[in-house]
Structures are given as structure tokens and as C-alpha cells.
Amino acid sequence: MTSPRPRLAPLYLAGFTTAFGAHGIAAALGAETEDIGWTLLAFGFTLALYDLAEVLLKPVFGALSDRIGVRPVIVAGLLGFAAFSVVGALVPGTIGLVVARFGQGAAASAFSPASSAAVARLADDASRGRYFGRYGSWKGLGYALGPLVGAGLVVWAGLPALFWALAAVALVAAAWVRFGVPAVPVLPRKRVTVADLVRELAAPGFLVPTLVLAATTGGLAVAVGFLPLLGRQTGMGTVGSMALVTVLAIVSSVVQPWAGSLHDRGRLRIRAGAVGGLALLAAGMLLAGLWSVVGALVVAAVLAGAGVGLATPLAFAHLASSTPPDRMGRTMGSAELGRELGDAGGPLIAGAVATATVPGIGLVVIGGLTAGAGILAGLGLRRVPDEG
Known part of the structure; x- marks a missing residue:
């Protein structure tokens, strides 16, 4: 509809x-x-x-x-x-x-x-x-x-x-x-076996955008927790350190509609937006982890917000365009599960590394994992001809 x-x-x-x-x-x-x-x-x-x-x-x-x-x-x-x-x-x-x-x-x-x-x-x-x-x-x-x-x-x-x-x-x-x-009509659904479900979840049209969503959500969760922590350690105070999260969220909120509109007008391909967004997010994590001073943390918050804002709507758009309407809800629910796993896994990995070393190293590891997810997404999206 x-x-x-x-x-x-x-x-x-x-x-x-x-x-x-x-x-x-x-x-x-x-x-x-x-x-x-x-x-x-x-x-x-x-x-x-x-x-x-x-x-x-x-x-x-x-x-x-x-x-x-x-x-x-x-x-x-x-x-x-x-x-x-x-x-x-x-x-x-x-x-x-x-x-x-x-x-x-x-x-x-x-x-x-x-x-x-x-x-x-x-x-x-x-x-x-x-x-x-x-x-x-x-x-x-x-x-x-x-x-x-x-x-x-x-x-x-x-x-x-x-x-x-x-x-x-x-x-x-x-x-x-x-x-x-408006009411969205329920469409006829064919009978689905376990094998069918496995094939759906393993298909690049589902797996690649879900990987992008999990990586962006995991990086966002780590940034929301670790940027204020590093901010306090640099003497920004509670208000100043919390403001880093606000900067990140505002930048993401501004970028998302802009990125989605560029994609609709054919000026931003899914592959470029997804990979570019994960690259920006990884750069923000690496910058904050390697150079924890006030100016660098502010720039890191901007980079992370821009990366999340760039990749998220394009991953959802690709997911929706590659899913038959009759199973849109099931696909979105499974993709949201991937996001939740990233939301939980990112902070767990960063926290474990930070406990064994220092908080900055935890961010560096997450930045490396995010960059790796970007490489995998770029390779996976090469198989989609109309998205470059």
C-alpha cells in the first residue's frame, strides 16, 4: 500500500x-x-x-x-x-x-x-x-x-x-x-518452513543491512556511555560530558532525513552511504580513544552522530526494498533483533577491553570492529547492481 x-x-x-x-x-x-x-x-x-x-x-x-x-x-x-x-x-x-x-x-x-x-x-x-x-x-x-x-x-x-x-x-x-x-491491509502469506526462514535470514538483502544496523547501534551505545566517561576524565564536568551525547544525538537527527532524501533523489547510493556512515562512526571512536581531549571528544561526537545518521536510514531503506510486503513485519522484527544484539554487544566488548586496559582502548577496539563491519558491508552490497 x-x-x-x-x-x-x-x-x-x-x-x-x-x-x-x-x-x-x-x-x-x-x-x-x-x-x-x-x-x-x-x-x-x-x-x-x-x-x-x-x-x-x-x-x-x-x-x-x-x-x-x-x-x-x-x-x-x-x-x-x-x-x-x-x-x-x-x-x-x-x-x-x-x-x-x-x-x-x-x-x-x-x-x-x-x-x-x-x-x-x-x-x-x-x-x-x-x-x-x-x-x-x-x-x-x-x-x-x-x-x-x-x-x-x-x-x-x-x-x-x-x-x-x-x-x-x-x-x-x-x-x-x-x-x-491509514489501515495497512494484511496480505496473503505463504506457508513458511524452517528452511525458508533460514534462507531469508541468510540472504544478503537481509544480512547486510542488518549488519550495518547492528554496527551503528553498537557504536552508538558505546559512544553514549564512553564519551561522557572520557569527558569527565578530561575535566569537562558532568554537564559538559553529558552534552557530548546531546551533540551526537542532534547531529544524527539532522543527518538522517537529509541522507534519506539524497538517496531517494538518486544522489546517494546505499553502498556509499552505509560504508561511509560506518567509516565516520569508526573514525569518531578511534579519535576519542586515541586522543581524549575536549576538542577531540566534541569532533568525535559529531563524527559518530553523522555516521549513525548516514547509515541508518539507508540500511532500513535497503531492507524494506528487498523484502516482500507480506513478510515486512517479520523481517523488521528480526532486523531489530540484530540492532538489539549490537546494542548489548558493543558496550560489553568495550567494557571488557576497558577493564583489562583503559577506556580509550575499548573505544579503539569498537572503532576497529565498526570499520571491519563497513568493509563486509561494502563487499556484500557490491552484489546489488542498482546500488553500486
């Missing part, structure tokens, strides 16, 4: 909601850990619950959206996100936080891949890059504003205020999607 001007703004708010919730709650929990009385182990476990739920459930809900339609899954997921946010606001103590965090992740597992599938179904080939760029831009704003707004709400009225705000945003998004997004 296509439209010259698809009504996708409600989907942008859905993307903003999951990003805002993930980073807003994470930052707030970090600030409140001592008051709650948690150990670092309990803190890390609670943070991981959101991603754990997404890893387990995104492919499931993505496939479900192919069966019953993307709009019902998005609306139900947003309503579930609102409900679990209310649990976090009303139920005090660790149990309420654990239930709310896992429940929010489970709900995001429903509406996040379904929203990506809806963008792919509602936009045509000539405009898909632009709309994926806008969708990613709004998610980037959620990542940038989550910690800032979340911190303000917690200072103003405590952690429950942040949960109430998330519930309100999710309810508004659910209503807007229900009445503002």
Missing part, C-alpha cells in the same frame, strides 16, 4: 516514545540508584530488562503484525507501554521498577518493529529513504531528550513523574496512530 503523501507523523511519535522511554528511565535510574539502595549489580540488571524483553519479543511481534496488521499491534503496544508506565508510577520500590521496566520493553517490542514495517509499507520506493530518515530522526530526538527531560522531571517531582509523563506520551501516540495512520 502506497500513498504520495503517507500520514506517518504518528509513527514518528511512536518511535520517539520508545527512545525517550529507554534513555529517560535509564538516566533517571542512574541518578536515583543510591537513594533506592541498589547495588551496581541490581542496577545493571534492571537496565538490561528493557533490552532483554526486546531481544526475546521483537521477532514475535513483528511476525504477528504480518498476520493481523501493523496498526493494531502498534496501538496495543503503545497502550501496554502506558499501562506499565502507570505501574512504575504507582507501585513503589524495586518490584514496581522491575515490572515496569520489563513491561515497557515488552510493549516497545510490539510497536517498534511494527512501526518500521508501517513506514516501509506506506512509503513507496521513491520516498522510502526520506521517511525512514524522518522516523530515525525522531527516535534520535527521543534519545537526546530522554535523559534531559527525565532528569528535570525527577528533580521536580521524583521518579513517578517521569513514569506519568511516559504514560501520557504513549496514550497520545496510541490515539494518534489509531485515527491518523
Whole structure:
């Protein structure tokens, strides 16, 4: 189903909601850990619950959206996100936080891949890059504003205020999607065997863009954690070091629609954008790891944001163009699983290396792995004639 001007703004708010919730709650929990009385182990476990739920459930809900339609899954997921946010606001103590965090992740597992599938179904080939760029831009704003707004709400009225705000945003998004997004028809689906599924996941049209998405998400997760750490070590202070993440997120949000639009106009090929984006991200990681001074960290944040912004919408556009519409939800759910693995694996690798050496070496290793992913993506995309 296509439209010259698809009504996708409600989907942008859905993307903003999951990003805002993930980073807003994470930052707030970090600030409140001592008051709650948690150990670092309990803190890390609670943070991981959101991603754990997404890893387990995104492919499931993505496939479900192919069966019953993307709009019902998005609306139900947003309503579930609102409900679990209310649990976090009303139920005090660790149990309420654990239930709310896992429940929010489970709900995001429903509406996040379904929203990506809806963008792919509602936009045509000539405009898909632009709309994926806008969708990613709004998610980037959620990542940038989550910690800032979340911190303000917690200072103003405590952690429950942040949960109430998330519930309100999710309810508004659910209503807007229900009445503002056109219904996407469910297409007939052929019976799929395990062998068919393995072939789909191993196909270059799926594997290469998913590798790009995993590499960009992993690099982003490492940058969000390690750039402020290095900033504090160089004497930037808490506000200045956190500002590095804001710079990264803003640059990514600006670049994504621009890159998607260039691709739609035939001025930026998938291969050049994906490889170039991973090269910029790798350069930012290497610069920050090898030269941890204030100016270099700012430039590293800009490079990383530009790399993520350049590669992400083009990888999604290529993924959508190479996937039959009848299994768009399942493919997007599986690709989102790849992103989550990168989101978890990047910080784990960087943290392990940094523990054995110094934080800068952890960034250097991630930069090398990102560059390697760029080389593999370049080789894989050479097989796509129309993308150079």
C-alpha cells in the first residue's frame, strides 16, 4: 500500500516514545540508584530488562503484525507501554521498577518493529529513504531528550513523574496512530518452513543491512556511555560530558532525513552511504580513544552522530526494498533483533577491553570492529547492481 503523501507523523511519535522511554528511565535510574539502595549489580540488571524483553519479543511481534496488521499491534503496544508506565508510577520500590521496566520493553517490542514495517509499507520506493530518515530522526530526538527531560522531571517531582509523563506520551501516540495512520491491509502469506526462514535470514538483502544496523547501534551505545566517561576524565564536568551525547544525538537527527532524501533523489547510493556512515562512526571512536581531549571528544561526537545518521536510514531503506510486503513485519522484527544484539554487544566488548586496559582502548577496539563491519558491508552490497 502506497500513498504520495503517507500520514506517518504518528509513527514518528511512536518511535520517539520508545527512545525517550529507554534513555529517560535509564538516566533517571542512574541518578536515583543510591537513594533506592541498589547495588551496581541490581542496577545493571534492571537496565538490561528493557533490552532483554526486546531481544526475546521483537521477532514475535513483528511476525504477528504480518498476520493481523501493523496498526493494531502498534496501538496495543503503545497502550501496554502506558499501562506499565502507570505501574512504575504507582507501585513503589524495586518490584514496581522491575515490572515496569520489563513491561515497557515488552510493549516497545510490539510497536517498534511494527512501526518500521508501517513506514516501509506506506512509503513507496521513491520516498522510502526520506521517511525512514524522518522516523530515525525522531527516535534520535527521543534519545537526546530522554535523559534531559527525565532528569528535570525527577528533580521536580521524583521518579513517578517521569513514569506519568511516559504514560501520557504513549496514550497520545496510541490515539494518534489509531485515527491518523491509514489501515495497512494484511496480505496473503505463504506457508513458511524452517528452511525458508533460514534462507531469508541468510540472504544478503537481509544480512547486510542488518549488519550495518547492528554496527551503528553498537557504536552508538558505546559512544553514549564512553564519551561522557572520557569527558569527565578530561575535566569537562558532568554537564559538559553529558552534552557530548546531546551533540551526537542532534547531529544524527539532522543527518538522517537529509541522507534519506539524497538517496531517494538518486544522489546517494546505499553502498556509499552505509560504508561511509560506518567509516565516520569508526573514525569518531578511534579519535576519542586515541586522543581524549575536549576538542577531540566534541569532533568525535559529531563524527559518530553523522555516521549513525548516514547509515541508518539507508540500511532500513535497503531492507524494506528487498523484502516482500507480506513478510515486512517479520523481517523488521528480526532486523531489530540484530540492532538489539549490537546494542548489548558493543558496550560489553568495550567494557571488557576497558577493564583489562583503559577506556580509550575499548573505544579503539569498537572503532576497529565498526570499520571491519563497513568493509563486509561494502563487499556484500557490491552484489546489488542498482546500488553500486
